[in-house]
Amino acid sequence: MTAAVSVRALDVTLDGTHVLRGVDLAAAQGEWVNVIGPNGAGKTTLLRALLGLVPFDGDIDIDGLGEHHRRAARARKLAYVPQTPVVPPGMLVADYVLLGRTPHRGVFAAETANDRMIAVEILERLDLRGFGERAVQSLSGGERQRAVLARALAQQADVLLLDEPTTALDLGHQQDVLELVDALRRERGLTVIATLHDLTLAARYGDRIAILAHGRVAETGPPTEVLTVQNIAAHFGATVRIVDDPEGPVIVPTTAAGRSQAEPAPITQNGDQP
């Protein structure tokens, strides 16, 4: 399988801070890779570097994209769902989704009948039929996230970059969005690179997980190998229990009180049991 995206020795420095240091990461065509890591690890910066929004050192290869290319060419290969999308006041869902056609039509041209057909098809696929003339601002959180996803899909890119797509959604809508992305990935052969905070969801919906910590890829591999008690303690500073479930590991945070009951208490220095 060819790599849809491959990153080698990626270094990003922003305002004098070394945000990413020698990051290596690849996603095969049709693969879903979740990038997890504590706050400030550089997850969003990694996505922004892929999008060409920040200066970087190192190599980013995007399948089918030459070394010297225009922004529009990149936008035809990579579609982006930002963590907190800017919702322009008064913009209608139809216009918002049609923005995704920008890299195809060019900024000066009107959208074509084909652009409209694509937008209509996507709105239907995402259960947003009949939402075309509503303002994006008026949508609920779940609907809005689908509208943003619709705009990204309208780009007809091979690679979908999702930055915390489930933030601000309730559990049901989190599941809806991730199921939708998974179904679309299978239907359209999309490559998905997502950052996620919820480790259980990351285990459930990804083929592979990369832990990003202090600007480096600390671990990478299938969820069962990467999501261990030791790795989570080391990189997130969190104490968890991992419950095996047929669909993948479930990460359960533990409390200090719970730990003292469940495990033999640590032996104190003088050897007494408390």
Next chain:
Amino acid sequence: MTATRGDDTAETALRAAGLRPASLVAGLAAVVVAVTAGLTLGPVDIAAHRVVIQLLDGLPGVSLDSGLSGAHAAIVEQIRLPRVVLGLLVGATLSMSGAAYQGAFRNPLADPYLLGIAAGAGLGATVAITSNLGDGAGALDPVPLAAFAGALISVTVSYVAGHLGGRSTASLILAGIAVASFLTACQTYVLQANSDAFRQIFAWILGRIATSGWSEPVLMLPYFVVAAAVVLRYRRALDVLAVGDEEAAALGLEPRRVRMIVVLAASLGAAAAVSVSGLIGFVGIIVPHAVRLAFGTSNRAVLPLSVLFGGAFMVVADLAARTALAPAELPIGVVTAFLGAPFFVLVLRTSRREIW
């Protein structure tokens, strides 16, 4: 992925919020009504149909008799018509530039004077007037030329300073504010040192649509054409820019380049408008917002409709300025605010749209 089946109902539901024919007709009607009023009303009332016939008579290959006396024909053709045309051009340019600034900076309070055009033009005019270079009337008078130069210099300095300050939109706006404050301070100093020129300078600052024949409209026309051609060409790009620089870049746009081109074109037009008509406030903010409230926020509609409604608004405001206290003339800046503010409150009250 290619959509192969068309769904008529869904397709209709996907009507994009561009410029709709009905909106365009409304804008053109506003211009026609304003121009007719501007040509027929005044100290001498001239019937509208005679004005129309007189104007048609002026077209090459057309010979009609309007029944107007020579003096009345001269009032229409040599006094009112150039003034109406100048009002259209100045109003259209200022509101379009305002709409362009608001789109480019994604800021509802942006107006064409944001990067120091008003202060630069004010300083240029003040220096020219106090140096007795001219009296502020006439197109090739040094006063408008000095104002034009001052306006362009201040925009250029703001842009360069904003870029040095980190290239963000905020740094550009802050640079504009700093440049404007500095130039206003300079202007105040020059004004204080030449208090005998107060009246003349304030008359210039408050603005007027005064013409001496066709020289001002002819001078203004190319700037309007260039600014409108560039700004209107970028109307779709400004709609993409509405999602912010980062997302716009991820959609394939070059946000900084688009902003620079749009702002420079809008500034060129606004500088020319200011140099021929003084500092007419309010139009660049109120007209685009009224258009958004009435016709939606897409720049594909807002920019062309701001041209039409801005022109019409200025002609009506100028009509009020020259007739309200005739034969005395009110400064047009006073009229635009006096007419525009209540009108805008009315639009604000009746519209349910979210525009910002």
